[in-house]
Amino acid sequence: MILVEWLSQPWPWYVSGPLIALVMFGLIMEGKSLGMSANLRTICTMSGAGKFSDFFCFDWKRDRWNLMVLIGAIMGGFIASYFLDANAPVILAQDSINALSDMGFQDAGTAFLPEKIFGLASNSAIVLMISGGFMVGFGARYAGGCTSGHAITGLSHLQWPSLIAVVGFFVGGLIMTHVLFPLIF
Amino acid sequence: MKYLRFLALGVLFGVVLMKSQATSWFRIYEMFQFDSFHMYGIIGSAVAIGLVGVLLIKKMGWKDFDGNAIQYADKNKSVPRYLIGGIVFGLGWALSGACPGPMYVLLGSGFYLLLIVILGAVLGTFVYGLVRDRLPH
Numbered sequence: 001m002i003l004v005e006w007l008s009q010p011w012p013w014y015v016s017g018p019l020i021a022l023v024m025f026g027l028i029m030e031g032k033s034l035g036m037s038a039n040l041r042t043i044c045t046m047s048g049a050g051k052f053s054d055f056f057c058f059d060w061k062r063d064r065w066n067l068m069v070l071i072g073a074i075m076g077g078f079i080a081s082y083f084l085d086a087n088a089p090v091i092l093a094q095d096s097i098n099a100l101s102d103m104g105f106q107d108a109g110t111a112f113l114p115e116k117i118f119g120l121a122s123n124s125a126i127v128l129m130i131s132g133g134f135m136v137g138f139g140a141r142y143a144g145g146c147t148s149g150h151a152i153t154g155l156s157h158l159q160w161p162s163l164i165a166v167v168g169f170f171v172g173g174l175i176m177t178h179v180l181f182p183l184i185f
Numbered sequence: 186m187k188y189l190r191f192l193a194l195g196v197l198f199g200v201v202l203m204k205s206q207a208t209s210w211f212r213i214y215e216m217f218q219f220d221s222f223h224m225y226g227i228i229g230s231a232v233a234i235g236l237v238g239v240l241l242i243k244k245m246g247w248k249d250f251d252g253n254a255i256q257y258a259d260k261n262k263s264v265p266r267y268l269i270g271g272i273v274f275g276l277g278w279a280l281s282g283a284c285p286g287p288m289y290v291l292l293g294s295g296f297y298l299l300l301i302v303i304l305g306a307v308l309g310t311f312v313y314g315l316v317r318d319r320l321p322h
Contacts, residue, residue: 015205020202023194030250053315065187072199073199077290084203086206112209113211114210130304134309138277140306150267167268181279
């Protein structure tokens with residue numbers, strides 16, 4: 001079981017990045033392209049959102065392949081956590097740990113997700129999770145893609161719009177982390 | 186059969202995202218603090234390999250598994266749509282630490298509260314559909 005032990009270490013970037021590219025090429029060879037946020041629109045359509053906006057009037061069955069990728073991703077998360085110890089605490093850079101403890105995050109460096117956001121101890125956590133998710137869903141559809149569709153797939157295809165979107169992702173992320181976090185936490 | 190291949194690609198995607206810790210809120214925070222190269226390495230190496238591969242595919246005129254020419258629809262030229270949409274996405278990405286792939290992967294990992302984030306994301310997508318005609322694109 002040396003292999004399992006070896007795979008149970010966190011995977012370095014130079015292993016993970018190329019494997020993500022491999023997934024992208026796999027989908028290209030299947031005649032599709034990697035883009036996870038499109039599934040959110042599909043879920044809306046399946047739930048009957050077409051009654052409220054034409055944006056959701058499309059034949060979602062054409063995108064069943066992407067729902068299979070989604071179900072696979074859920075299974076992948078299960079496999080990684082239960083067999084390869086993936087949800088072990090994240091060893092974080094000391095500067096990040098210090099900055100987080102200043103904001104009251106006690107579990108930086110000793111957990112996989114912060115209790116302050118992904119915990120039920122306070123109602124504020126639920127508000128943070130809902131609003132974070134809301135902006136991800138709204139922004140991804142507005143920009144026409146997310147990290148997988150724009151940053152990985154779009155940039156690989158030399159799409160200038162994707163570069164603009166990725167710059168936007170980072171501007172938004174930096175504003176949240178450096179301007180809004182000190183106000184929220 | 187074909188669906189099983191998509192499922193397998195999804196499994197690989199999920200395992201990699203989880204094992205690389207790209208699904209950890211802490212890693213996203215660390216990235217936006219510029220305290221570690223890790224996330225930049227993941228995205229950067231995926232894009233670098235992707236660029237070379239896509240160039241090769243185009244040069245060689247490869248076909249996909251079904252024998253069709255490999256095509257990629259160019260994205261529409263526009264700035265406000267990608268910039269504003271991108272910024273909103275980035276705000277949510279840093280807050281929730283989860284983009285639309287990792288939120289499902291985390292759910293599979295046993296972090297059930299991610300259902301709340303997913304609910305928020307579905308809601309955000311729905312509201313975009315309602316107001317998109319009034320937004321600059």
